[in-house]
Amino acid sequence: MTDFPRSLPEFERRFPDEAACAEWLLERRWGSGFACPECGHDRFWRLGRKVLTLQCRACRRETSVTAGTVMHRSHLPLKVWFTAAWLVATHRNGMSARQLWLQLGLGSYKSAWLLLRKLRAAMVDPDREPLAGLVEVDETSLPFRGGGEPARPGRSHDGKLLVAGAVEIRGKGPGRIRLAVIGDCSAVALGAFVAGNVAEGSTVVSDGWAGYKRLKDVKHDPKVVGDAPAHLVLPWVHRVFANAKRWALGVYHGLRPKHLQAYLDEFVFRFNRRRTPHAAFDRLLGLSLTLEPASYQMLVGRS
Numbered sequence: 001m002t003d004f005p006r007s008l009p010e011f012e013r014r015f016p017d018e019a020a021c022a023e024w025l026l027e028r029r030w031g032s033g034f035a036c037p038e039c040g041h042d043r044f045w046r047l048g049r050k051v052l053t054l055q056c057r058a059c060r061r062e063t064s065v066t067a068g069t070v071m072h073r074s075h076l077p078l079k080v081w082f083t084a085a086w087l088v089a090t091h092r093n094g095m096s097a098r099q100l101w102l103q104l105g106l107g108s109y110k111s112a113w114l115l116l117r118k119l120r121a122a123m124v125d126p127d128r129e130p131l132a133g134l135v136e137v138d139e140t141s142l143p144f145r146g147g148g149e150p151a152r153p154g155r156s157h158d159g160k161l162l163v164a165g166a167v168e169i170r171g172k173g174p175g176r177i178r179l180a181v182i183g184d185c186s187a188v189a190l191g192a193f194v195a196g197n198v199a200e201g202s203t204v205v206s207d208g209w210a211g212y213k214r215l216k217d218v219k220h221d222p223k224v225v226g227d228a229p230a231h232l233v234l235p236w237v238h239r240v241f242a243n244a245k246r247w248a249l250g251v252y253h254g255l256r257p258k259h260l261q262a263y264l265d266e267f268v269f270r271f272n273r274r275r276t277p278h279a280a281f282d283r284l285l286g287l288s289l290t291l292e293p294a295s296y297q298m299l300v301g302r303s
């Protein structure tokens with residue numbers, strides 16, 4: 001979107017109502033030409049349904065502008081989805097379900113919670129390219145809260161979760177990042193993290209921990225020899241860890257083990273799109289990929 005709204009008044013001018021949202025979807029999806037998903041024909045009629053629907057002039061198949069997106073068959077208006085995606089894409093630190101509920105004026109907290117979970121489910125691109133080139137890799141532990149109490153540093157009854165992180169180095173700064181929950185710091189766990197997130201032929205810079213000694217398909221450059229502190233030789237992955245921890249405490253008031261990977265995915269999503277809010281907006285609405293609609297059961301982890 002070249003005219004991506006930077007402020008709420010701009011957003012209101014751009015998307016004043018349902019029709020504006022539907023027209024934007026039509027343009028965004030088939031601006032360069034419609035092709036019927038059934039027969040490939042390019043001419044259509046517009047049907048005045050609840051949500052703008054195109055009917056193929058050859059085979060009569062009907063295609064909604066929301067088909068294949070996270071919004072499909074939702075009872076919520078397009079405007080609510082657009083506003084939620086815009087808030088989540090542009091809000092610097094992200095939104096809690098409660099903030100979203102209050103901002104959108106939705107009837108129930110549960111609606112806001114479910115909406116946010118669906119937007120978050122769109123944050124991981126299954127076809128994303130692995131990190132490449134020079135990549136800092138390290139692991140850290142994050143505190144999680146037990147018994148519903150907010151996590152505070154140093155509290156003995158709170159647990160720790162292990163997280164592996166990788167940061168691409170582009171010139172003098174960070175490129176893309178990845179964060180994943182790991183079971184332990186063994187060579188097997190760290191090797192699987194690197195294999196799943198770093199392209200073959202890349203150079204992995206680590207603190208020289210034995211867990212990294214048996215990496216396959218990548219060059220390994222252990223930086224910490226002797227007493228040099230890890231944050232001096234791995235500055236970017238340590239900065240990412242510190243930001244992720246601060247963000248988790250600020251937005252979520254501590255982490256719960258069950259949802260940790262989802263929180264990490266949101267942090268990675270925000271970091272990797274920090275300069276392209278329009279791309280974040282598109283992806284949140286499910287426009288740059290075909291998503292299986294996530295059911296309530298899937299989202300609450302009871303599937």
Ligand SMILES: [Zn+2]
Nearest residue numbers: 036039056059
């Ligand atoms: Zn057709």
